[in-house]
Amino acid sequence: xxEGLWLIPILPLAGFLVLAVAGSSLSQRAVAMxxxxxxxxxxxxxxVLALSFIVSPPLGRAYSQTLWTWLEVAGLKPEIAFYxxxxxxxxxxxVTVVGFLIHLYALEYMRGxxxxxxxxxxxxxFIASMLILVLADNLLLLYLGWEGVGLCSYLLIGFWYRDPAxxxxxxxxxxxxxxxxxxxxxxxxxxxxxxxxxxxxxxxxLAVQEWPAGSSxxxxxxxxLLGGAxxxxxxxxxxxxxxxAMAGPTPVSALIHAATMVTAGVYLIxxxxxxxxxxxxxxxxxxGIGAATLLLAGCSALVQRDLKRVLAYSTISQIGYxxxxxxxxxxxxAIFHFLAHAFFKALLFLCAGAVxxxxxHERDIFKMGGLRKQLxxxxxxxxxGAASLSxxxxxxxxxxxxxxxxxxxxxxxxxxxxxxxxAMVGTFLTSLYAFRMVFxxxxxxxxxxxxxxxxxxxxxPLIILAVLALGCGFLATxxxxxxxxxxxxxxxxxxxxxxxxxxxxxxPLIIASLFSLGGIxxxxxxxxxxxxxxxxxxxxxxxSILNRLxxxxxxxxxxxNFVFVRPVLWFALANSKDFTDLFFRGIERASAxxxxxxxxxxxxxxxxYAAVLAFGTVVMVALAVFL
Amino acid sequence: xxxxxxxxxxxxxxxxxxxxxxGVLVRRNVIFILLxxxxxxxxxxxxxxxxxxxxxxPDGQVMxxxxxxxxxxxxxxxxxxxxxxxxxxxxxxxxxxxxxxx
Numbered sequence: 001x002x003e004g005l006w007l008i009p010i011l012p013l014a015g016f017l018v019l020a021v022a023g024s025s026l027s028q029r030a031v032a033m034x035x036x037x038x039x040x041x042x043x044x045x046x047x048v049l050a051l052s053f054i055v056s057p058p059l060g061r062a063y064s065q066t067l068w069t070w071l072e073v074a075g076l077k078p079e080i081a082f083y084x085x086x087x088x089x090x091x092x093x094x095v096t097v098v099g100f101l102i103h104l105y106a107l108e109y110m111r112g113x114x115x116x117x118x119x120x121x122x123x124x125x126f127i128a129s130m131l132i133l134v135l136a137d138n139l140l141l142l143y144l145g146w147e148g149v150g151l152c153s154y155l156l157i158g159f160w161y162r163d164p165a166x167x168x169x170x171x172x173x174x175x176x177x178x179x180x181x182x183x184x185x186x187x188x189x190x191x192x193x194x195x196x197x198x199x200x201x202x203x204x205x206l207a208v209q210e211w212p213a214g215s216s217x218x219x220x221x222x223x224x225l226l227g228g229a230x231x232x233x234x235x236x237x238x239x240x241x242x243x244x245a246m247a248g249p250t251p252v253s254a255l256i257h258a259a260t261m262v263t264a265g266v267y268l269i270x271x272x273x274x275x276x277x278x279x280x281x282x283x284x285x286x287x288g289i290g291a292a293t294l295l296l297a298g299c300s301a302l303v304q305r306d307l308k309r310v311l312a313y314s315t316i317s318q319i320g321y322x323x324x325x326x327x328x329x330x331x332x333x334a335i336f337h338f339l340a341h342a343f344f345k346a347l348l349f350l351c352a353g354a355v356x357x358x359x360x361h362e363r364d365i366f367k368m369g370g371l372r373k374q375l376x377x378x379x380x381x382x383x384x385g386a387a388s389l390s391x392x393x394x395x396x397x398x399x400x401x402x403x404x405x406x407x408x409x410x411x412x413x414x415x416x417x418x419x420x421x422x423a424m425v426g427t428f429l430t431s432l433y434a435f436r437m438v439f440x441x442x443x444x445x446x447x448x449x450x451x452x453x454x455x456x457x458x459x460x461p462l463i464i465l466a467v468l469a470l471g472c473g474f475l476a477t478x479x480x481x482x483x484x485x486x487x488x489x490x491x492x493x494x495x496x497x498x499x500x501x502x503x504x505x506x507x508p509l510i511i512a513s514l515f516s517l518g519g520i521x522x523x524x525x526x527x528x529x530x531x532x533x534x535x536x537x538x539x540x541x542x543x544s545i546l547n548r549l550x551x552x553x554x555x556x557x558x559x560x561n562f563v564f565v566r567p568v569l570w571f572a573l574a575n576s577k578d579f580t581d582l583f584f585r586g587i588e589r590a591s592a593x594x595x596x597x598x599x600x601x602x603x604x605x606x607x608x609y610a611a612v613l614a615f616g617t618v619v620m621v622a623l624a625v626f627l
Numbered sequence: 628x629x630x631x632x633x634x635x636x637x638x639x640x641x642x643x644x645x646x647x648x649x650g651v652l653v654r655r656n657v658i659f660i661l662l663x664x665x666x667x668x669x670x671x672x673x674x675x676x677x678x679x680x681x682x683x684x685p686d687g688q689v690m691x692x693x694x695x696x697x698x699x700x701x702x703x704x705x706x707x708x709x710x711x712x713x714x715x716x717x718x719x720x721x722x723x724x725x726x727x728x729x
Contacts, residue, residue, distance in 0.1 A: 604725040606660075610651050 001052035002063045004045060005082050008092060009131035011042045015124040023117030035120025036103040039127050043096035050093050053084070054490075061085060061493030062201075064137055078198060081137035087494035090335060091134035091267055094342045098259045099127045101461040105350050106251035108457035109357065119159060123255070126152035130260050134267060139188045139198045142268075146184065146232070149261045150177055156256060157248040169247035176241040180231015184268075187224030194221075204274045213278050222275050222282035226289075229265030233319045236293040240556050242316055243300075246308040250353030253308060258315050258349050259342040266322045266338055273331050273495060283414055287327025291422040294320030296554055298429035302436065303538075303550045306363045307352050310437055313553070314389065315345055317426065321405055324423060328415040330408030331495035332488045333401070339487075340401040340472050344388035347465040351382040354458050355441060358450035365437060370446035378454060379442045381462040386438045388469045390431030390520060393513040397469050400476035402427065404485075406512050420508075424515050431519025439528040636677030643670035657712060657719045661705045668698045 015038030023031060053063075062085040070078045084092070103123060110119050129148025136142035158170030192198050194217060195206045211218045229235070234242035245257050256262070269276060269286060276283050294317045301313035318341050325334035355371060355378060356363060372379045388398035406423055409415035454462070475487040488497055526533060537543045549555060601612070643666055650663030672691040679687015709719065716723045 606721045606724070607652055607655075610648075614648055614652070 002049060002058060002084065003065070005049065005063070005065050005084055005135070006067055008042050008045050008049070008096065009082075009128050009135060011038045011045075012124040012131070013128035014038060016121050016128060019117050019121035019124060023121055026117060028111070028116055031117040031120055032107050035117075035124060036100070036107055038124055039096065039100045039103050042127070042131075043100040046092050046096040049084075050089055053086075053089055057493075066137075070140070075196070076192070076198070078138045078140040080141065082135040083137040083200065084135065085494040086491045087267075087270060087335065088134050090339060090491070092131060094339060095127060095130050095134065095260050098342050098346050098465070099123075099130075099255055101464055102251050102255045102259075102346060102350070104457055105254075105353070105461040106249070108455050109251055109353055110249065115159065119156075119249070122152055122155045122159070123251075126156070126256060126261070130264075133264060136200070138200060139191065139203070142200070143185060143188060146228070146264065147181065149256070149264065150174065150181065150232070153177070153245070153256050153261055156252040157245045159248055159252065163247075166247040169241075169244040173241040173245045176238050177231045180228045180238055180265075183224050183226075183231070184228025187221055187228060190221050190224055200271065204272065207275050207278060211278055214280055215278065218275060218278035219281050222272070222279040223285065225268060225272055225275070226282060226286055229268050229323075230289060231265075232268075233262050233265030233323070234316050235265070235289050235319060235323055236296065237556070239293060239297065239316050240553065240560060243304075243309050243312045243553060246306070246312050250308070250349060250356065253311070254346045254349035254353070257312065258345040262315060262319060263322065263338050263342070266319065266326065266334055269323075269326045270331050270335055270495060273326075276326070277329070277496075280414065283327050283329065285327070287324050287414065287419055290320045290323025290325070290327055291419050291426075292320075293317065294324065294426040295422055295429070298426050298433065299550045300553045301433040302429065303547050305366055305551075307355070307365050307368075307437065307441065308349070308363060310365070310433060311345070311348055311352060314348075314430070314433065315341075317430065318345065318389070321402065321423065321426065324409060324419060325405040328409050328412040328419065330405060330412060332491045332497060333404035333408050335491060335495065336404055336476065336487050337401040339475075340388065340397040340469070343465055343472055344385045344396075344398055344469040347381060347462065347469050348385040348389065350458070350462055350465065351378050351385060354378045354454045354462070355382075355450075357458075358452050358454070359448055360451065362448065365440045367447055368441045369444040369448075370442070371450060372442040374446070374450040375454070377459055377462065381466045382442065383438060384466045384469055386434040390434045391427060391512070391516045392431075392520070393516065395470065395473075397472035399513075399516075400473040403509060403512060404476065407508060410508050424512065427512055427515045428519045428522075431516045432523050435520045435523035436527050439523060443528050630681070633677055633681040636680075637674060640670045640674035640677060643667075643673065655720045655722055657709050657721050660721060661702065661709065664705075665698060665702065668694055668701075 015034050018034055019026075019031060026034070062083065064081060064083045066079050066081040068080050070080050103120070106119070106123065110116055113119065126149060129145045129152060131145070133142055133145025133149060136145055154170050154174040157173050158167045160166050188198065191203060191207075195203055195210065197203045197206060207218065207221075231238045242257060242262065246253055248257070276286065297313045297316035297320060301310050301317060304310045304313060318337070322334040322337050322341070325331075325337060355368065355375065358375060358378075359368065362368065384396070388396040391399040391402040393399050406420065406427070409420045409423055476485045538547050552558065647663045647665075647667030647670055650666065651660055654660055654663060672694045675687040675690040675694070677687070679685065679690075712721075712724060713719055
């Protein structure tokens with residue numbers, strides 16, 4: 001059964017090729033069939049594959065399939081080969097299943113758009129690239145997928161290219177992530193030069209063998225990989241592109257900028273976990289970046305007015321949780337949070353899209369209100385998503401995943417009270433901004449009438465994702481005999497576990513629940529019950545400064561503008577005549593001048609020519625005689 | 628042939644050559660220019676013959692035969708050009724033909 005693995009990435013790729021070549025001549029119906037169909041078949045295959053993987057796991061709980069040798073130069077021999085282990089399987093399942101649901105949704109959302117076939121071509125290419133990224137057996141193939149998803153992200157953010165702002169956002173996303181990508185490729189070069197291999201499993205084995213724990217080599221390599229992860233996953237200090245990336249169509253935000261691509265960094269670190277285990281300093285950096293990002297982005301999410309920007313900051317913040325988990329060695333907790341996050345954040349984005357569709361693309365949450373009665377399905381779906389995001393105890397998947405992270409941060413030798421406190425404050429912030437959205441958009445007075453009810457194409461993905469967002473918590477249940485959870489045992493072959501899991505520490509659990517519920521209560525008081533208090537807080541001097549600072553995402557954009565963008569633009573302007581061309585322009589100038597001078601000698605006077613000839617001869621003879 | 632008369636022959640050739648060249652440069656009449664060129668060729672021929680006599684080699688005289696043949700060819704071409712020039716400009720002044728276009 002596992003032999004069909006190669007079909008999973010190939011199908012969306014074929015879909016992309018068909019749509020790219022013939023898309024403009026196909027009817028919208030045919031485009032829909034190909035675009036969503038290829039991913040649908042891929043998702044079905046992935047489900048069958050996952051089932052067979054679980055029922056009869058292959059030897060060593062990993063299956064690898066070599067298709068062909070990519071190239072072979074001086075000992076470098078990357079292969080087009082896929083490696084399927086529990087970690088990759090979870091990624092593949094999420095990418096294809098969530099991807100398929102979002103494709104279904106996009107069928108309706110993008111209906112009538114002039115770039116319909118272009119949209120699905122890009123989306124299919126994205127799914128194919130993402131699958132290559134997670135299935136890659138060596139780092140070079142992984143990098144191919146890594147760049148592929150970056151390209152699709154760029155193309156889809158700037159999908160409505162007629163608006164220059166969208167093009168700007170697309171370029172910003174591409175360039176900022178590029179900073180991280182450069183670090184990643186240098187990291188790959190570094191690993192190859194020092195270990196002589198790029199096949200991931202072999203490489204990790206060699207690293208553990210050759211480098212002692214805490215060695216500077218391992219630290220440098222891990223930090224370089226972290227640079228790539230930070231760029232792709234929009235973590236501090238490269239987080240600025242993600243809020244602007246919301247310029248793309250909403251299904252794109254749901255698929256690329258919430259559920260899958262932005263978690264590629266998490267996957268990379270989890271995949272390379274033995275290397276990070278060798279470098280405690282790099283791991284501390286991962287945890288520190290995660291904790292700082294989750295707090296900063298959480299604060300920014302609190303004050304945004306644009307519904308999608310709130311969700312974007314929330315995504316940054318949730319990926320911060322995943323980084324925090326990775327940094328404290330809670331590998332499975334990070335992947336579990338990725339899984340839950342993919343479901344509930346895609347759900348939230350799709351709900352936001354449905355809200356915007358029915359409100360004529362209104363994005364300002366202060367102009368929305370009272371949609372609870374008008375769009376009951378979207379309301380319930382959004383409520384489930386927000387509850388899962390805020391980790392409402394016992395009923396949501398988000399609770400179990402976040403709980404696992406908090407617990408491991410508390411217990412882990414790499415964690416500690418500071419990181420745990422940051423995560424706790426983050427929990428409070430999360431439920432505060434999540435329910436701020438819920439109360440502002442769906443409760444209160446009706447400000448604008450919703451135009452249309454969502455169609456089945458929009459409704460079904462919402463329902464399925466809502467069920468998944470609530471239901472994925474069951475994976476955290478301990479087995480019948482107690483011990484580690486289902487999810488942890490499933491991932492045990494791919495990711496090490498540092499402790500057995502739940503030991504009956506009820507107190508941190510209760511504290512976390514209180515923080516989460518406290519956030520919801522605060523949101524209820526501030527944004528629904530007595531909005532005056534919130535307003536007066538935002539209006540006093542300190543509050544308004546903080547408000548503006550958070551609204552601008554802590555001013556990172558202005559800082560980077562000042563430090564990087566402006567000097568580069570200034571230099572480009574100053575050098576608009578390009579000083580490296582001076583030499584060549586000098587040659588041009590000299591030849592033009594000598595042309596004028598020499599053409600003056602062509603007078604047409606025979607006697608003048610004869611005189612010059614005679615003079616020249618005399619000079620030549622004189623030279624021959626005297627030199 | 629002794630060295631002194633050889634020197635004299637070469638000196639004569641040089642003087643003739645310079646006279647011819649001055650003629651080419653200063654005369655505007657194309658017939659006189661052709662004549663001056665003829666003088667320069669003969670000066671060169673004289674130099675060859677003198678040098679051949681000095682070194683007792685026949686090569687100098689061989690070269691002179693060549694120069695004679697070449698001079699004859701040159702004159703026939705030159706005179707043809709002079710005739711065309713005269714038809715065109717109604718003058719034998721070379722500077723009248725300085726315009727290169729048309």
